[in-house]
Amino acid sequence: MPKIQMVDLQRQYHKIRREIDRSVKDVLVSAQFINGPKVKEFEANLADYLGSKHVIPCGNGTDALQIAMMSLGLKPGDEVIVPSFTYVATVEVAALLGLNPVMVDVDKNTFNLTAEIVEQAINVHTRAIVPVHLFGQSADMEPLMKLAEKYNLQIIEDNAQSVGTEYTFSDGTKKKTGNIGNIGCISFYPSKNLGAYGDAGAITTQNDELADKIRRIANHGQSEKYHHKYIGLNSRLDAIQAAILDVKLKYLDKYVAARQTVADYYDKAFADIHLLQIPERLPQSTHVFHQYTLIVKEGHRDTLKNFLHERGIPSMIYYPIPLNEQEAFKGRGRKVGDLPVTKSLCASVLSLPIHTEMTDDQLEYIVETVQAYFKDNS
Numbered sequence: 001m002p003k004i005q006m007v008d009l010q011r012q013y014h015k016i017r018r019e020i021d022r023s024v025k026d027v028l029v030s031a032q033f034i035n036g037p038k039v040k041e042f043e044a045n046l047a048d049y050l051g052s053k054h055v056i057p058c059g060n061g062t063d064a065l066q067i068a069m070m071s072l073g074l075k076p077g078d079e080v081i082v083p084s085f086t087y088v089a090t091v092e093v094a095a096l097l098g099l100n101p102v103m104v105d106v107d108k109n110t111f112n113l114t115a116e117i118v119e120q121a122i123n124v125h126t127r128a129i130v131p132v133h134l135f136g137q138s139a140d141m142e143p144l145m146k147l148a149e150k151y152n153l154q155i156i157e158d159n160a161q162s163v164g165t166e167y168t169f170s171d172g173t174k175k176k177t178g179n180i181g182n183i184g185c186i187s188f189y190p191s192k193n194l195g196a197y198g199d200a201g202a203i204t205t206q207n208d209e210l211a212d213k214i215r216r217i218a219n220h221g222q223s224e225k226y227h228h229k230y231i232g233l234n235s236r237l238d239a240i241q242a243a244i245l246d247v248k249l250k251y252l253d254k255y256v257a258a259r260q261t262v263a264d265y266y267d268k269a270f271a272d273i274h275l276l277q278i279p280e281r282l283p284q285s286t287h288v289f290h291q292y293t294l295i296v297k298e299g300h301r302d303t304l305k306n307f308l309h310e311r312g313i314p315s316m317i318y319y320p321i322p323l324n325e326q327e328a329f330k331g332r333g334r335k336v337g338d339l340p341v342t343k344s345l346c347a348s349v350l351s352l353p354i355h356t357e358m359t360d361d362q363l364e365y366i367v368e369t370v371q372a373y374f375k376d377n378s
């Protein structure tokens with residue numbers, strides 16, 4: 001049995017090695033490393049896959065969020081509503097731009113923002129909402145879109161973990177996440193569902209004007225060399241990463257299916273363990289299972305984690321500390337209420353290994369080990 005890892009990028013590479021190597025070599029031979037034809041090709045293929053009018057590649061997912069906020073013309077002091085239970089990037093870029101990140105709680109089952117939670121945080125300073133599609137599942141976007149319309153707010157979707165997730169509206173319309181709000185932000189960090197071999201990211205939008213502005217901001221505010229319309233930054237996707245991503249994009253549906261198979265297997269195995277809560281699946285959304293995250297009840301999380309670790313099974317806590325309690329954000333922004341759900345999730349979530357290369361014997365071993373823990377401890 002191969003060593004169990006949270007993600008197994010070595011074995012994944014091994015299977016597509018020849019295609020990847022050839023694609024990278026093409027770039028080396030062409031010597032067009034920045035904004036070359038390979039970047040354009042990937043951009044077009046990703047736009048096609050996502051059904052997105054505009055895809056603007058950039059340096060990484062954090063930059064994608066920053067560029068998105070810059071493009072919407074938000075001013076210092078403007079409030080941006082973000083979940084307190086997520087990766088740091090979302091709040092960080094808001095703070096960097098002098099905006100006021102307003103941290104709100106999340107739904108205890110889906111781990112995502114809801115319209116009810118967000119509405120309580122809206123005031124005259126509110127300009128934007130950043131729903132994060134956490135762990136591979138869409139936030140319930142239809143009510144959030146209605147809210148945005150009612151209060152004239154912008155929506156930036158943090159789609160870093162959910163490339164390819166599909167959301168269904170009540171009238172049956174389907175949209176991929178990132179295409180629903182004004183702007184979507186993607187990360188191609190190596191361990192993400194569509195992962196580069198280094199840093200990379202992209203921004204999606206359906207709005208032509210916004211797309212043009214975003215494209216410029218990602219490249220020093222210019223479209224023509226040395227003509228700078230906006231203050232921008234240097235955040236371009238390099239062609240070698242584009243070459244790798246373009247190969248892996250062809251496998252994305254297969255990779256997602258492999259993750260979903262693992263998730264289904266875990267769900268079945270853990271459904272009857274009353275101290276575990278399996279991931280809730282929102283009927284309106286598909287789930288691409290960037291993470292498979294359990295809630296471990298009654299204080300068993302850390303002991304289960306140790307038990308697994310001692311038996312060669314890694315697990316991770318995404319995320320251990322509410323963002324509002326992080327030292328960097330003390331005295332910054334504003335939090336709404338005591339965020340009890342976030343607090344409770346940070347103490348009880350546990351993510352199990354899930355990736356594209358998991359073998360049946362690995363899965364069986366993980367499941368049997370978890371079951372053994374609860375046989376002795378319930």
Ligand SMILES: *Cc1c(COP(=O)(O)O)cnc(C)c1O
Binds near residue numbers: 062188
């Ligand atoms: C990974 C991630 C980011 C940041 O992406 P990078 O490419 O690492 O900069 C932002 N938000 C969420 C929710 C993420 O998971």
